[in-house]
Amino acid sequence: MNSEWQDLAVDYVLGHLSGEEKHRFVLKLDRDPALRDLVAGLEQTLGQVAEAGQAPPLPPDLWAGIEQKLAAEPLLFQSADKNSKKMVVAAPPGLWQRVLRHPAWAIAACGLLVWNVYDRAAGGLIGPEAGQSFSGNGMTDASGRAGGAGDSRVAGAAGGDARLLLTRLEQLQAEKEALQAVVASKERNLDEALGQLDGLDAHNAKIAADYMRLADRFFPFYESKPGLGRFTVIELRDAESASDPNMRFGIPEKAFEMLTKGSPLTREQLQLAQTESLVPGKNNAVQGPSPGPGIVTAAGFTSDNALTLSSSANTGRVNLSGGNSASLVDQTGGDNSSGALPSAWIVHNDAEEIGVINMVEFPDLAPGTTAILEMRGSLSEEFESFGVIPFDKNSDGRILYSTQGKNMTPLEVRIVDQNGNIIVQGP
Amino acid sequence: MSAGFVPCSDIMESVEEHEYEAEGALRAVATGDRRALNWLYREYGRTVWALAWRVLGNAPDAEEVVQDTFVKIWQQAERYDPGRSRPLGWIVVIGRNLAIDRLRQRKREAATELLAEQSLPEEDQILEKNQETTSMPTTEEWNELWSQLAAGEREALRLSFFEGCTHEEISQRLSRPLGTIKSEIRRGLLKLRGILKREVSL
Numbered sequence: 293m294n295s296e297w298q299d300l301a302v303d304y305v306l307g308h309l310s311g312e313e314k315h316r317f318v319l320k321l322d323r324d325p326a327l328r329d330l331v332a333g334l335e336q337t338l339g340q341v342a343e344a345g346q347a348p349p350l351p352p353d354l355w356a357g358i359e360q361k362l363a364a365e366p367l368l369f370q371s372a373d374k375n376s377k378k379m380v381v382a383a384p385p386g387l388w389q390r391v392l393r394h395p396a397w398a399i400a401a402c403g404l405l406v407w408n409v410y411d412r413a414a415g416g417l418i419g420p421e422a423g424q425s426f427s428g429n430g431m432t433d434a435s436g437r438a439g440g441a442g443d444s445r446v447a448g449a450a451g452g453d454a455r456l457l458l459t460r461l462e463q464l465q466a467e468k469e470a471l472q473a474v475v476a477s478k479e480r481n482l483d484e485a486l487g488q489l490d491g492l493d494a495h496n497a498k499i500a501a502d503y504m505r506l507a508d509r510f511f512p513f514y515e516s517k518p519g520l521g522r523f524t525v526i527e528l529r530d531a532e533s534a535s536d537p538n539m540r541f542g543i544p545e546k547a548f549e550m551l552t553k554g555s556p557l558t559r560e561q562l563q564l565a566q567t568e569s570l571v572p573g574k575n576n577a578v579q580g581p582s583p584g585p586g587i588v589t590a591a592g593f594t595s596d597n598a599l600t601l602s603s604s605a606n607t608g609r610v611n612l613s614g615g616n617s618a619s620l621v622d623q624t625g626g627d628n629s630s631g632a633l634p635s636a637w638i639v640h641n642d643a644e645e646i647g648v649i650n651m652v653e654f655p656d657l658a659p660g661t662t663a664i665l666e667m668r669g670s671l672s673e674e675f676e677s678f679g680v681i682p683f684d685k686n687s688d689g690r691i692l693y694s695t696q697g698k699n700m701t702p703l704e705v706r707i708v709d710q711n712g713n714i715i716v717q718g719p
Numbered sequence: 720m721s722a723g724f725v726p727c728s729d730i731m732e733s734v735e736e737h738e739y740e741a742e743g744a745l746r747a748v749a750t751g752d753r754r755a756l757n758w759l760y761r762e763y764g765r766t767v768w769a770l771a772w773r774v775l776g777n778a779p780d781a782e783e784v785v786q787d788t789f790v791k792i793w794q795q796a797e798r799y800d801p802g803r804s805r806p807l808g809w810i811v812v813i814g815r816n817l818a819i820d821r822l823r824q825r826k827r828e829a830a831t832e833l834l835a836e837q838s839l840p841e842e843d844q845i846l847e848k849n850q851e852t853t854s855m856p857t858t859e860e861w862n863e864l865w866s867q868l869a870a871g872e873r874e875a876l877r878l879s880f881f882e883g884c885t886h887e888e889i890s891q892r893l894s895r896p897l898g899t900i901k902s903e904i905r906r907g908l909l910k911l912r913g914i915l916k917r918e919v920s921l
Contacts, residue, residue: 302905305808306879307816308886321803328802335808337912338880341864342770342811350768354782355760358789362753 297327305334662710669703741806742799749797756793763807764789767814774818774881775825784821788814819883867914871895872907879904 300317303309309317321327666675706717741762747755767788771781791813799809865873874893878884886904890897 298909299901299905302908303901305812306904306908307812307883308879308904332805332808333912333916334908335804335811337908337915338815339766339807339811340915341880341911342773342815343766347769347772348778350765350785351778351782354764354768354785355757357782357786358756358760359753361786361790362793 297324298330301327301330301334305331305338663707663715664710665705665707667703667705671703675704675706742801745792745796745799745806745809748793749799756789759792759806759810760789763810766807767810770811770814771818774815774822780821780825781818784814784818787817791817815880815883822882864911864914868907868910869903871899872903872910875900875903876907876911 297317297320300309300313304314304317304321321331662680664680665678667678668675704717707715709715741759744755744758744762748759764785768781768785771784771788772778775781775784788810792810795813799806804812868876871893875889878889878892879886884892886897886900889904890900893900895903
């Protein structure tokens with residue numbers, strides 16, 4: 293292996309690679325077992341370096357803290373992609389939840405519990421066999437003695453020992469009341485557990501409904517549907533996700549399939565797509581955002597010949613070309629010939645909190661309509677406005693926006709008019 | 720060199736088997752097996768803790784990072800690709816990224832506090848402050864390991880790995896050319912790799 297690849301391997305494991313350099317390295321990594329071994333070895337070294345030196349002992353309650361955090365996030369919405377292996381992921385339920393999740397088991401569990409409690413209650417109240425059972429279980433010393441000697445005492449009562457009989461009766465009455473209280477308590481617990489089960493079911497149903505709602509929105513934007521623009525966004529990546537080895541696969545993959553009429557995305561193409569960078573414009577000037585929050589038109593891109601986006605009505609593909617600058621073509625990392633990878637999902641990585649949305653065939657707006665970009669970081673949040681889209685200058689349909697100061701990674705994007713009516717919306 | 724941070728030979732005999740087990744544990748975690756996550760925690764929690772401690776220099780922050788690391792492993796285990804990295808490397812990258820994120824957050828907070836006092840900080844001041852809080856007592860083996868690197872290699876690698884600085888930032892902080900910094904980092908890590916590999920094969 294030559295020293296260039298060795299050097300790149302070091303840069304890779306330390307997170308210093310990005311853009312085209314990283315694409316090239318990852319492709320080589322997949323093909324070169326020796327390079328994979330080197331990377332694994334360097335990672336191992338970093339692990340050893342990390343562990344070297346003096347650190348206090350691992351705090352004993354850390355694992356408990358992890359479990360608490362996992363319990364605090366019982367449901368995660370991981371992907372809007374229908375093909376994702378884990379669309380809606382719930383934290384693994386405990387035994388109690390697993391049992392109660394199925395109505396038949398829940399009923400059986402209730403029945404067993406109630407039967408058990410009543411059986412014990414009955415044992416204290418009637419019959420010599422039940423009395424022996426209590427005694428045998430050693431439940432209470434008092435009832436045990438009563439159970440064992442009761443027959444002779446009752447016989448004695450028949451002979452006139454009414455006081456002993458009354459005492460025994462009072463004991464039994466007290467036990468009855470205590471057991472009735474236990475039954476009531478257990479019933480309350482069961483009601484509570486069943487109530488929680490209902491709540492969990494409702495929550496799951498809501499998550500499933502949310503998923504379907506998003507899926508319904510997601511797909512029309514990738515098909516030529518009258519009245520809807522083809523909304524070719526997608527993944528926002530910041531510096532953290534760029535250095536994260538766990539790429540998000542779902543949306544770009546699906547976007548590619550839709551845009552290429554179902555052609556599967558190869559592993560190589562997927563890697564390219566996931567590591568695309570926002571390309572600086574001419575004279576090394578990153579195009580936007582201009583100072584202040586809101587949306588900035590990307591018209592400057594075309595005038596600087598940085599990137600051009602075009603679409604074909606026949607093939608449904610979006611093509612990316614690099615203008616007049618060969619270096620820019622290289623930096624995009626993709627094949628820029630006709631029918632190449634669409635740039636649709638390309639979002640930045642060289643400056644945090646900046647994203648690009650490419651829109652093709654956006655519907656004409658009625659005169660006087662103002663289009664406003666809104667996003668939110670999770671389904672539980674309200675949409676937040678990112679400003680008015682300057683369509684008059686946005687001829688190529690590309691929107692460059694900034695999330696600076698918003699402290700949010702968009703999960704869901706929509707464009708509304710000034711009255712709040714939704715024009716397009718998608719995950 | 721002492722065996723404090725170098726796996727013993729008898730341990731190394733089972734490294735491959737151990738990695739295989741770790742991959743299996745990650746696969747099990749992906750299916751929702753909490754016991755497998757606990758296994759990974761027992762195997763690698765100490766490493767992540769030591770790393771987070773070294774980067775952040777205080778227990779509360781380091782604890783948060785360890786917890787967040789294993790929560791992230793729980794959430795993302797299905798995305799682990801054994802063809803791309805080994806379990807230890809994958810986990811260390813997650814832990815390191817989280818630790819560096821927290822370190823940067825702390826820097827921002829420090830900068831905000833200083834701004835609030837109407838005293839604009841020099842970048843060096845912030846970095847110095849951070850360095851003060853992250854300087855660790857070092858052990859003999861740590862010193863011995865690092866003493867085998869040249870001073871420049873040592874410092875550049877430390878800033879890169881433990882502070883997540885870019886090449887440009889390191890070049891600026893150490894007032895050395897960018898190319899030199901890149902070479903020092905690359906040489907340093909490969910040298911460490913060689914040293915540890917030799918120790919392991921003894």
